[in-house]
Amino acid sequence: MTSWSWSSTGTEVVHEFEGRIRGRTFLITGPSDGGIGAETALCLASKSPSTVILAGRDRVKIQPVIDKITEINSNIKAVFVSLDLSDQFSIRAAAAEINGHFDRIDVLINNAAIMACPYGTTKDGFEVQFGTNFLGPFLLTGLLLPKLRAAGPGARIVNVSSSAHRFEGIRFEDIDFEGGTAYDTWKAYGQSKTALILMANHLARRIPSRDIASFAIHPGSIASGLQRHVDSESISDARVKSQSITDFEVADRKTLQQGCATTLFAALNPALEGDATYQVNMVLPANIPSFLDLSGLYFSDCQLKNPAIHACGAETADRLWHLGEQLLGEDFNL
Numbered sequence: 001m002t003s004w005s006w007s008s009t010g011t012e013v014v015h016e017f018e019g020r021i022r023g024r025t026f027l028i029t030g031p032s033d034g035g036i037g038a039e040t041a042l043c044l045a046s047k048s049p050s051t052v053i054l055a056g057r058d059r060v061k062i063q064p065v066i067d068k069i070t071e072i073n074s075n076i077k078a079v080f081v082s083l084d085l086s087d088q089f090s091i092r093a094a095a096a097e098i099n100g101h102f103d104r105i106d107v108l109i110n111n112a113a114i115m116a117c118p119y120g121t122t123k124d125g126f127e128v129q130f131g132t133n134f135l136g137p138f139l140l141t142g143l144l145l146p147k148l149r150a151a152g153p154g155a156r157i158v159n160v161s162s163s164a165h166r167f168e169g170i171r172f173e174d175i176d177f178e179g180g181t182a183y184d185t186w187k188a189y190g191q192s193k194t195a196l197i198l199m200a201n202h203l204a205r206r207i208p209s210r211d212i213a214s215f216a217i218h219p220g221s222i223a224s225g226l227q228r229h230v231d232s233e234s235i236s237d238a239r240v241k242s243q244s245i246t247d248f249e250v251a252d253r254k255t256l257q258q259g260c261a262t263t264l265f266a267a268l269n270p271a272l273e274g275d276a277t278y279q280v281n282m283v284l285p286a287n288i289p290s291f292l293d294l295s296g297l298y299f300s301d302c303q304l305k306n307p308a309i310h311a312c313g314a315e316t317a318d319r320l321w322h323l324g325e326q327l328l329g330e331d332f333n334l
């Protein structure tokens, strides 16, 4: 049995859990060529899923990934869906298209994000990182829940968070940093990534994991298009804020193959939903049985990890869920 660690690769994960891929439908947001989402899609494609839905803003950046999937296996349906997570109108249109064309979604991977960009607002007027990284995936997930339920056992939601969630909790009294006057771009990124961990926590408590299991993960530090707003001064500023986050060091960077491993581990490993026929094969505290239902929890390096205290707690998770519904005028009836 594979031993999972910092250096595990996406190829190793899909090899181990091949049975959870064949014939299934996967939706990945933000799978631009050269990013973690694209590598996730390519690893899945090597094990014959029926469909990979690639949802993003820019078809030109995603078409090369579709071409590579088709090269790997021309029987896979690789479909582009136009999706701008900073625009409710676009998210609703994408969800309507997906709901209209597909019977089921087995795994939704909320991978897309922006990081440490200057202050701005989304088309709907929300602070840009909270709006794009949390409210967008939150709305998309809520609108797609019926198709995830339709997939039956093994359905999963994976929120790609970050160790940078440690920079900030949810600023319930000042979500948008006083309209930008007190803006700290790293704290805003941290808040949005904390929100994704709390969202997985809320989903896991409201939906039995045999119907849909939900996880949040940190992929590691990987060179990608994400760092376009980040210069060395900003990185050292972030290091000072994070203190304990050693994986922010460039020297510790993972390859894309290593960077997609934890996403795939959370998307596919049957042991995580409490199936006693599989061994978790992870380092767990001594008092936790190996067949525990781990839905709602946080993973990094293909291991269960503790997130920051501010990213834990049912009360905070429920409060955030209701705030999201209120801001978007939705009731997902969970």
Ligand SMILES: NC(=O)c1ccc[n+]([C@@H]2O[C@H](COP(=O)([O-])OP(=O)(O)OC[C@H]3O[C@@H](n4cnc5c(N)ncnc54)[C@H](O)[C@@H]3O)[C@@H](O)[C@H]2O)c1
Residues within 6 Å of the ligand: 029, 030, 031, 032, 034, 035, 036, 037, 055, 056, 057, 058, 083, 084, 085, 086, 087, 110, 111, 112, 113, 114, 115, 132, 160, 161, 162, 163, 218, 219, 220, 221, 222, 223, 224, 225, 226, 227
């Ligand atoms: N690269 C790292 O070191 C690192 C570390 C921790 C967490 N992460 C997380 O991993 C995920 C993938 O990041 P990556 O490193 O592959 O970066 P990336 O920039 O290659 O991927 C991010 C994707 O999100 C898309 N995106 C951005 N705004 C969008 C919008 N409004 N609507 C739709 N799509 C949008 C981008 O077009 C891109 O395809 C992100 O959630 C990121 O926060 C990355």
